[in-house]
Structure formats: C-alpha cells, structure tokens
Amino acid sequence: MPYPQNQIPLCPAPLAAALRVIPLAPLSLSLTVFSRKIARNNPGLINRLGEFDTTDFVLDPTDLPIVLCLNPNGGLPKVKLTRRRQAKGSTRISGPLAALLGLVHGAFDGDALFFSRDLVVEGDTSAALALRNAVDDAELNLALEAASLSGPFARPIQQLIALAERQTGLCLTRPEDAALW
Numbered sequence: 001m002p003y004p005q006n007q008i009p010l011c012p013a014p015l016a017a018a019l020r021v022i023p024l025a026p027l028s029l030s031l032t033v034f035s036r037k038i039a040r041n042n043p044g045l046i047n048r049l050g051e052f053d054t055t056d057f058v059l060d061p062t063d064l065p066i067v068l069c070l071n072p073n074g075g076l077p078k079v080k081l082t083r084r085r086q087a088k089g090s091t092r093i094s095g096p097l098a099a100l101l102g103l104v105h106g107a108f109d110g111d112a113l114f115f116s117r118d119l120v121v122e123g124d125t126s127a128a129l130a131l132r133n134a135v136d137d138a139e140l141n142l143a144l145e146a147a148s149l150s151g152p153f154a155r156p157i158q159q160l161i162a163l164a165e166r167q168t169g170l171c172l173t174r175p176e177d178a179a180l181w
Helices: 013-021 024-041 043-052 097-104 110-115 125-138 142-148 151-168 175-180
Strands: 057-061 067-071 078-082 091-095 120-123
Touching: 024 043, 024 078, 024 142, 043 125, 057 097, 057 125, 091 097, 091 125, 097 110, 097 125, 120 125, 142 151
Parallel strands: 057 091
Antiparallel strands: 057 067, 067 078, 091 120
8 A cells, every 4th residue: 555544645635626616527527538448448347237237426536626427338438527515326436536536446444444533424325335346347448548648658658657756645556567667
C-alpha cells in the first residue's frame, strides 16, 4: 500500500474547484468511451458482475463536487457525471477519491475501508460486492489504460500520470506496476 490505511489523502483543492465550473457532459462522454475500452479489454469484468451487469452504481467521491453514475449496460458501459449528490442508483459507494481509486488499483482493502467508515455503501450491498469482486479480479490499472489510448504520446502521458500521482498522493496506478513508470 502506498500509504497507511488511516491516512487517505484528499483530492487536491484545485481539481475540486475546477469540477465546480467545467461542463460535465464532455467528461461524461470521455469517461463512457474510456469505460467501454476497459470493458472491451477486460470482458471478465462485466461477466463477473453477473445479474448486476445493468445495475446503476453511484460512485460518490466525497471530496469532489460531483458524483459518477455508472451503468455497466451489459458490456457497453454508460457514465454520467452530475453535480447533484441526489443521483439515483441501486447502490451508492461513497468515500474520498483516493480511497475509491485505491480500491480499483488494489492499494486499499475494501473491508478495512468499510469498517473504518472511510467508505460507505448504501442500497444494494450485493451489487456493491459484485462490483468490488469484478474490479478486484480484473486487476485494472487505469493509468495504463489511459496511456494506451494516447498512441505515440503514451510515454509522456505515463510520465505525467506518475508526476500527478507523486504530487497528489492519489493512487493512479496499481502499486505492483509502479516499476513500469
């Protein structure tokens, strides 16, 4: 783990401030395209969701002024960002952005975050557990996925992501892949 469980960094204030004013529709579209690439590259991710592969998940980074509404949509994921905390879904997973990213990258233990109340799950806990298990099994590395989209700019993008990770304390890649950066 890159940092102790009880020292989860908060998202940098400039990012949170930017998300208060920038249009969310282009970000939603970009995240939809990105999530579809991830689903294509990791078909087991959607299969592992089982009956929850069309569930509406609300991911609520509590240190940001937005929520992310994700529907795996049977393998063609849809992502919508909204500034309203009242976003509806079958399950809501709330916690600091660093904790949510750390879960994706295997840097944090979901059970420990849940029992320490750094992570709150509301609604259908079976759906939340299915999502967690699917993400754990896929061993995603969002930074590598993003870099692979950038073609000849992959290396500079990797370096930029590594710098952002060092500067913010956010877990933007899997700890075991850190040597690749």
